[in-house]
Amino acid sequence: MDRIFIRFIKQISALAILLIVASLLILRFVPAIPITPSFLYIIIFIYAFTVLVFKMLLKGQQDKLSRFVNLYLLVNFGKLVIYITIIFIYAYLNRADAVPFILTFFVYYFAFTIFEIASLLQIKK
DSSP: OHHHHHHHHHHHHHHHHHHHHHHHHHHHHOTTSOOOTTHHHHHHHHHHHHHHHHHHHHHHTTSOHHHHHHHHHHHHHHHHHHHHHHHHHHHHHOGGGHHHHHHHHHHHHHHHHHHHHHHHHHHHO
């Protein structure tokens, strides 16, 4: 289990670095695409949350399949509630940056979620 988690940390760190580099390149060379100046904080937050959730799911995967499915659904529902709350609070406090923040958050959330699901599916194999 520790070997799987360490491999996950390495791979998700590579994804985070790739997203940072891509965001910096887009900011520099394609300014028409709206990226929030807070993109680095979004990446760090989603990265940390994804690692925490993956660790919980990795422990829960040792139980019966029905328990794992319940844990997965509960954890992802909680994660969505927290993410939506953060998005609404930020958008309310920083109305000028609301649209770029929401779009950037969604893209990063989508990338990290796809990676998390792919990693969980690899473990099952």
